[in-house]
Every structure is written in structure tokens, then in C-alpha cells.
Amino acid sequence: MRFHNALTVIIALTFLGVSLVLCFIAVRGAIRENSRVERRLAGGARLDEDADVGIGAKSRAKRNLISQLGAHLTLPDAKEITRLRFMLAQAGYFDRSTVKTFLAARVIFLFGPAMICLLMWGSIAAKLGTKPAILICFSLAGLGLLGPERFLKWKAGKRTDQCRKGFPDMMDLMTACVEAGLGMDAALIRVGHELGGRYPALKENLDIMNLELRAGRERNEAMINFADRINLDEAKALAVMLKQAEEMGSSVGKALRTFSEDMRHKRMMKAEEKAAALSAKLTVPLILFIFPTIMVMLMLPAGIRIMEGLAG
Incomplete structure (x- = not known):
């Protein structure tokens, strides 16, 4: 019992620490972005030449924390960034900040469900046990890691x-x-x-x-x-x-x-x-599902009569 309690505390502290670090990075990026925009507005400087079309200083100052978090999580590999940008374009996301948003969303979906499980750890562990609860947490984390990319592929296919x-x-x-x-x-x-x-x-x-x-x-x-x-x-x-x-x-x-x-x-x-x-494709379901049903319908009355005869 002590081992289970210690393991629960270790897992909870690990996920809590990682989540706090990620939130701190996001808030710090947002504060820096707001300060930079305010300095430009005060000095009368115009926006960068590589800014998104139609995005002014006020909208850049209100950029959400998800995109700011993704700015710190951008992969250093240029080929991977190009691949993600191409995948996002196929799915209909053409904005320049979509790669950062996608990376941040992947991190949030990775740790978010696990944090929810940890908040509900008492009821889940009491009903299912410690090992199944841990398995559920890691399964949800894996789904959160792969889910955003699967969603992009599904939307690109549509x-x-x-x-x-x-x-x-x-x-x-x-x-x-x-x-x-x-x-x-x-x-x-x-x-x-x-x-x-x-x-x-x-x-x-x-x-x-x-x-x-x-x-x-x-x-x-x-x-x-x-x-x-x-x-x-x-x-x-x-x-x-x-x-x-x-x-x-x-x-x-x-x-x-x-x-x-x-x-x-x-x-x-x-x-x-x-x-x-x-x-030709209908042959397999025909053999596996329809023919056995027909055989059961034909043989069931005879089987019932045989059972009745043996019982009598």
C-alpha cells in the first residue's frame, strides 16, 4: 500500500512539474511579445516585414498563449518544420503561425488528459487499481501525442x-x-x-x-x-x-x-x-456471415427435433 501511494505521488509531481514549466514558458513568451509590441507602438515603428498579412499590432499583442508556447517548442530541424507546414497546408491551415500552434497543441494534448487522470486518480485507482490507472494515463498521453497529426491527415483526406x-x-x-x-x-x-x-x-x-x-x-x-x-x-x-x-x-x-x-x-x-x-470483395463477407446464418436457420429445427427425440 505504501508503494502504491509513493508511486502515485511521484507520478503526480512529475506531470505537475512539467505542466508548470510549460505554462511558465507560455506566459513568459506572451509577456515578452506584449512588451515588444508596446515598445514599437510607442516608438512609431512599423511591424516586421515577415508579419502575417492583415495582422496588426493589437492583434499580435493579443496572440493566444498556445501560439506563444509553440514558439518555444519549434523544432530545430528545418526539414521537420517544412514537413509539418506542408501537412498543415494540405489540411487547410495556411497561416505562418500554424506550425507553432500545432506543436503547442500536441504538447497540451499530451499532458492534458494525463493531468485530468491525476486529478481523478483517487476514484480511478479505487475502482480499477493502480496498474490499470497508470496504463490509462500513459494510453491517453500516447493518444494525445498522435491525435493531432492523425486529425490533420483525416482533414487533409477530406x-x-x-x-x-x-x-x-x-x-x-x-x-x-x-x-x-x-x-x-x-x-x-x-x-x-x-x-x-x-x-x-x-x-x-x-x-x-x-x-x-x-x-x-x-x-x-x-x-x-x-x-x-x-x-x-x-x-x-x-x-x-x-x-x-x-x-x-x-x-x-x-x-x-x-x-x-x-x-x-x-x-x-x-x-x-x-x-x-x-x-469478388463480397465473397469473403458472404462466406463468413451469410452462409453460417443460413446453415443455422436450416439446421436449427432438425437439431431441436433430434434433442427432443433423445430426451424422450
Whole structure:
């Protein structure tokens, strides 16, 4: 009993100490940020050039503690930061501070459920025992560590599905705009406006691509970034096709129409393949679930009669 009490105290003090340190770091970062903004306002200095678009001094002064905590937890590895930023962009989070917020949220979800378990340790340990309670705490901590990244992948998958559904409509609109005489940049802007109501994820990525083009980035590079964000093979093929059409001097309108028809044909073939494979996929559940049920229904009356005959 003494061992259990000592173990409980050690675990509680460990999580409490880590949580207090993290909270101290967050509060210190917020105080420093507020002081820096106040000095700039007093001196009449403008914001940094790398500040987020549309974020003024007052909004920067009110930045939440989660983002401040993440500023101290940013990984030193540039490749890991790039990977996280790309994953967040696929999930629809394009702000510059999203990486810091994500890292802070991962730490909070790591220690938050465990702290709740520690606060309720008496009732949990009394009902389940010490070892199951410890296992629950570490399981919740593991879920908190992996949960935010799983959530991003789930949201990125939903946005990819939405972009996949809207991509044929985007191609039809782009083809119509180019054949009507609009330039490629103007066609992309018009398509983004037309798709905003039905496919907001596709519109957001098109708007980002248009902003990249306005900033001076080459169209091929902007199209490749667009394809990477929505994670569609058709978009990557579109970027390659447009680059080849511009280099060879062929008609972009005809190339877009041919590409659109070929893409729809490939999608129809994939749908037919899935429909043809459906019967084979149904074989396993048919054997495992339906046939045993039918056999029970057929053999149950005979079994009951046999049991009655043996009993009589």
C-alpha cells in the first residue's frame, strides 16, 4: 500500500512539474511579445516585414498563449518544420503561425488528459487499481501525442476528396474560359470565383496559386505547388501538360479539352474496375456471415427435433 501511494505521488509531481514549466514558458513568451509590441507602438515603428498579412499590432499583442508556447517548442530541424507546414497546408491551415500552434497543441494534448487522470486518480485507482490507472494515463498521453497529426491527415483526406470531386468541373470551366479568349491567369481567377460555393477547398488552393502568380512565381512552379497541396495525380499531370503546351507553342485550349476528356475517360475506367471487383470483395463477407446464418436457420429445427427425440 505504501508503494502504491509513493508511486502515485511521484507520478503526480512529475506531470505537475512539467505542466508548470510549460505554462511558465507560455506566459513568459506572451509577456515578452506584449512588451515588444508596446515598445514599437510607442516608438512609431512599423511591424516586421515577415508579419502575417492583415495582422496588426493589437492583434499580435493579443496572440493566444498556445501560439506563444509553440514558439518555444519549434523544432530545430528545418526539414521537420517544412514537413509539418506542408501537412498543415494540405489540411487547410495556411497561416505562418500554424506550425507553432500545432506543436503547442500536441504538447497540451499530451499532458492534458494525463493531468485530468491525476486529478481523478483517487476514484480511478479505487475502482480499477493502480496498474490499470497508470496504463490509462500513459494510453491517453500516447493518444494525445498522435491525435493531432492523425486529425490533420483525416482533414487533409477530406479536402483531397472534395478537390477530387470538383476537379472535373474545374477543368471544364478552365477549358471554356481559355477557349472564350481569356488568358491562363485570368481563367484561373474566374474558375476560383465560380467554384467557391461548391468546392471551397479547391477555391482556397486556387486563390493561393493566383497569389503566387501575382508575386512573380512561374506558372509551372505554382501549378506544381497547387498539385502538391491538393494531392491529386490529375493536377500534377495538368501542370506537366501546360508546361509542355507552352514550350511547344500548341493551343492551350485544345490541350485542356483533350486532357479533360482523357481524365474523364480514366475516371470512368476506374469506376468500372471498382464495380467489377465488387463481386469478388463480397465473397469473403458472404462466406463468413451469410452462409453460417443460413446453415443455422436450416439446421436449427432438425437439431431441436433430434434433442427432443433423445430426451424422450
